Amino acid sequence: MNTAPPHALPAETAVTHVEIEPSVLYFGTPVVLLSTENQDGSFNLAPISSAWALGQTVVLGLGREGQSAYNLGSRPDLVINLPAPAQWPAVERLAPLTGRNPVPASKHEGCRFEADKFAAAGLTAEPSHRVRPPRVAGCPIQLEARAERVLPDVSGEFVIVETVVRTVHADSRIVVPGTDHIDPAVWSPLIYNFRHYFGLGPELGHSYRTQTPRGPRESALDGTASR
Numbered sequence: 001m002n003t004a005p006p007h008a009l010p011a012e013t014a015v016t017h018v019e020i021e022p023s024v025l026y027f028g029t030p031v032v033l034l035s036t037e038n039q040d041g042s043f044n045l046a047p048i049s050s051a052w053a054l055g056q057t058v059v060l061g062l063g064r065e066g067q068s069a070y071n072l073g074s075r076p077d078l079v080i081n082l083p084a085p086a087q088w089p090a091v092e093r094l095a096p097l098t099g100r101n102p103v104p105a106s107k108h109e110g111c112r113f114e115a116d117k118f119a120a121a122g123l124t125a126e127p128s129h130r131v132r133p134p135r136v137a138g139c140p141i142q143l144e145a146r147a148e149r150v151l152p153d154v155s156g157e158f159v160i161v162e163t164v165v166r167t168v169h170a171d172s173r174i175v176v177p178g179t180d181h182i183d184p185a186v187w188s189p190l191i192y193n194f195r196h197y198f199g200l201g202p203e204l205g206h207s208y209r210t211q212t213p214r215g216p217r218e219s220a221l222d223g224t225a226s227r
């Protein structure tokens with residue numbers, strides 16, 4: 001079995017591309033766990049990989065009939081929790097669950113209703129500071145946010161949610177001491193790569209715009225050597 005990471009592909013002089021029709025286009029984006037408020041005041045938790053940041057805005061793509069989309073349409077508070085790579089089993093325990101009851105026909109086969117997703121995943125809730133849904137205690141980055149716009153996508157199957165982040169909580173071990181910088185040599189998102197979970201590989205370089213103070217630090221979160 002070839003276990004070499006993708007960036008280790010040899011530099012071919014004549015690369016051949018083939019046309020394919022993959023069933024999904026999940027080309028490797030971070031997993032977030034969304035906590036949202038249900039109609040009865042309880043809280044839902046759902047793994048999402050369609051999430052990206054633009055300034056203080058985080059844009060989410062959600063299945064139209066899922067409980068998370070339903071909640072954000074009426075109760076805009078949420079927390080965008082970013083798990084570490086080692087937390088992937090908890091994320092995967094949430095994968096077949098929905099907070100929607102009855103389960104919509106559009107959900108994949110095997111999907112079942114779960115009222116207490118925190119317990120089902122083995123995750124602990126901790127109170128937020130400015131929004132009603134709780135944070136996920138073990139997640140190194142937690143973004144308290146508010147959904148400001150919920151719009152249908154072109155297919156009609158999803159909604160695009162624009163959320164504005166109000167408060168950022170970071171595990172102190174991933175913060176460069178005395179600064180507001182996340183240390184990218186210590187923090188790794190959990191990456192959903194064509195339905196397989198990965199962490200980051202070694203650093204390849206950095207943007208000319210980086211402002212992160214540099215210094216050798218060990219990875220505090222997953223026990224691996226310095227990245």
Ligand SMILES: Cc1cc2nc3c(=O)[nH]c(=O)nc-3n(C[C@H](O)[C@H](O)[C@H](O)COP(=O)(O)O)c2cc1C
Pocket residue numbers: 031044045046047048049050051061062063065066067068069091092094095096097098099100111192
């Ligand atoms: C790693 C991972 C990433 C996912 N990404 C998304 C996503 O970006 N958008 C989405 O709607 N569903 C995504 N899902 C599926 C939802 O988690 C699933 O539909 C779940 O039932 C939603 O829960 P809810 O109905 O309680 O909101 C993902 C699932 C996993 C395991």
